[in-house]
Amino acid sequence: MSDNTYNDIFSAFRGDEGDLIAILLRIQEKFGYISEDAVKHTAQFLRLSENQIYGVASFYSKFRFTEPGTTSIKVCMGTACHVHGGKFLADAVSWKLGVSIGQVTGDRRFDFQRVNCLGCCALAPVVKINDRVHARMMVTGLEEILSRRE
Amino acid sequence: MSQNGSTIAVTIDNRSFDVTKGITILQAAEQNDVYIPTLCAHGDLSPHGGCRMCIVEVEGMRNLPTACTTPVENGMIIRTHTAQLQTMRMEILQLFMSEHTSSCLICDEKVECKRFMVTVRKASVTTGCRYCPNDGQCEFQDVAEKLGVTEIKYPIYYRGMRVETDDPFYDRDYNLCILCGRCVRMCQEVRIANVLAFKNRGRQTMVGPAYGRTHFEAGCEFCGACVSVCPTGTLREKTRAWEGKPDREEVTTCSFCGVGCQVRLLVKGNRIIGSLPADDSLVNEGQLCVKGRFCGTELANGPLRLKNPYRVEGETKAEISWETAISLAADKLSSCAPGDFGMLISPNCCNEDLYVAQKFVRVAMRSHRIDTSARFFYGSGLNAYTNLLTMSVPLSALQKASTILCVGLDSRFARSVVGVALRRASKRGAKIITIHPRHHNLAMIADKWLQPLPGEETGLLESLAKLTADARETNETRARSQSTDANHDQDLASIADLLRHAEAPVILVGSEFLQYDTSASILDAIARIAQNIKAGVLPLPSHNNFHGSIVMGAYSELLPGGLARAKGAQLPLQWGVEPPADNSCWSAASLSDKERMKTLYLIGEIPYSWEPNADFLIFQNIYPPDGFCHADLVLPAAAFAEVDGSFINGEGRTQLVRKAVDAPGGALPDWQILCRIAQKMGLSGFDFSSVESIREEISQVAKNLGRFTEITREPIPLPFAGERFVIKPKSAVDSRRSEDYPYLLTISAVEHSHRGFPLSNWVEGSKMLLTEGVLEINPEDAKKAGIARGDEVVVTSVHFEKVLPARLVREQSPGTLHASLREYTYFNPNPQPVRIRRQECSG
């Protein structure tokens, strides 16, 4: 991630404080997460402190600060999914991969997140693996999918 | 009811008041002595409206507005203590308590605890009170008590976070934090240091720097401003824990640098337990730096403070009475010829001490052999620097300047109050230009950072002086004709333009270049730029009373009033003595040339760079000599908090030093010790009864100063420019790199010293912040040389070899190295070409 990549991103902005969120979004789009390096560059560009930027960014659950794993697993814990046993699915992932919510496996292959409603409650409980939503998921089914990917 | 345009009428709790328009309900209540409980509001900070403790009822408003954020309106009918409000406040407070380890606030043992511990705030989730900082200023507790909360009906949800103790000077227990945001606002709005921010959200919300960084890593200045405003025990001073409330306060002048901040010393019994900024509008405006806020207390209270005089014979130290010590000193000094004597006195001493010391040397020793360490510190730039002091402007000039040029200034730890003023200036749109060879905190706010390589700064400043001199030629063309580096020249030309067109520009001078061999030409160039652009100059001397040491005449060349002997100044008639037999000029620099003295008298000075060569050495200080040399007679002096006196700061402001506590044991003020020795030697004119009587004599003797009987704090620049000091010209040395010596090393003096000692000798926390004896190196260079962080590095030049631990600094220019050393005068020339290698461990 050279300085140039950042400069490309920054070139679209004037450098006002108000640009912060937009810049962070662009960075996350580009790199998948907000690295310490990115915070540092943004701080220099906007003349804010790294602490202020982290403070703002960490308020939004949208931003992540660790490099994502290759396969993203998002278990829905919204009301409908929760009622339909979303928690069991989350536990199953934890057991299987040995990581808890918000973590990435040591080999960086799996990335485990929870979400609050994917907008398809009728299909609850749902798990989103990469871009695909798996409906009416059950622990056994989920384990099978994960095994296939391992 | 309304009186006129600027006041409006409100009713608070059935009483009517006329209040100023535009203030908040809370302010209106406070002005009229109506108590509204608050937690997040603070007089120095913007309203936050976060804790909701201050809710009030306002007739006609549907919900309950927070008093701290709601402005008063004409005819408002406000109720502050209805039953409903009190119940709601109690609920809110209990909610706070359920999340924060504050069950102590409702503990059964509260009454007893309070009696013995001053405050009952502590984490009683554990049985001990080890979390309670016991400083008697828990606003959370006060509010709980006033509301009468005695139980928590909500489930307890404590966060169980680790107490953060890794940083120096203060600890943080975020289990006690109520997220009032005072510290965040203090750090962001007032200090503009932006170290603290709210992070995460919901239940995870916390206050702190980015990621899990420590404050040190996050750029904190350790000004302690956040600690002062925290209403709970979350932020607390390490050394003040368990001290309780102070009995009284004493306002005095900080003695750690030439800014001269006004501080409130907190006194309990006969002990300084802390220091806080005084509410002073002239200098520090309620701010302090880490030295004034935290270092003084520890320095004054060190267990190793000298308490009684002692004599050293061979290997044995024997405590002796003052009587014996004074006789011994008088004996040795009486039998010492004027030419065999020398005195070094610290420019940290008060004017009164400096005056008596130079009078002592001239009258009692019949000599002019007195000097201060400023001679070494400023080296060949001594005249040029004092010349800048004649041009000094008050700090308030920063408020008006449209452009501020900072030369060699770093305000993170030293002089951070100036840093705050600079950031304020930058916020209101002033342009900040900084010239500094190394990483420094102004880089964050500077519009332009010029980073000259060692050896280039003179050229750079001289080009700026030339470019600002003549407005007729366009600068671009001139610059191009002078050098080849086009980019650089563009920069210089535009900076010169900026400076020339600036309104009320100010040049701040820090310490970075002062130990360079070329410091004189650097400082001269600054003076010329200042003249060209009609800028005010504000030199920020490292020594708090450098100005005073000059006007008191504590140098061989100068007499009281700062008058030069070379220009015909005579000893004051009032002294009634013949001029000294030995009329020559003497500089302490000759001590390092192994000049042998019969008696050397060190008052608050320690020549770390060489072993003093004297038959008899008198060492007068607040701490014992730390093994650098052999002292024969050690005399305990009183420290800054234990004496009355005055200092003159960099602006030329004479400010009072006030005694807050008694000195430990038998320690005496420097001037008293000198007077007693002089009297023992049978001399008259040393029967001063107080500092006032000394000031009276100073006023008579140095009429040109005319301000010593009544101290007004008026800033008066140092009188007259010109050559004050006799300076041995530096022989030109070749400081270019070569194949054998491929790096250029620059050395700075350890700036954070007091009475000769680096603060880190006696103040634990400053070891981490105010580093000395560390080799700063660019990571690339380090990699090439196979050096990792913390490795011991052997630095070799033609002149010396020294081993220093490495610190990798990204901003250090490749091919250059830097170190701050207490024995800095030893390393000549400066800068100096060196080579480096990792020290291999043997055995």
Ligand code: SF4
């Ligand atoms: S000590 Fe000063 S700089 Fe550091 S966090 Fe507190 S207010 Fe900010």
Ligand code: SF4
């Ligand atoms: S640390 Fe203190 S000042 Fe800062 S938010 Fe917490 S309670 Fe308030």
Ligand code: SF4
């Ligand atoms: S800036 Fe100087 S005078 Fe002010 S508190 Fe710090 S050391 Fe003391």
Ligand code: FES
């Ligand atoms: S609750 Fe899971 S998709 Fe809506």
Ligand code: FES
């Ligand atoms: S004091 Fe008003 S909301 Fe905290």
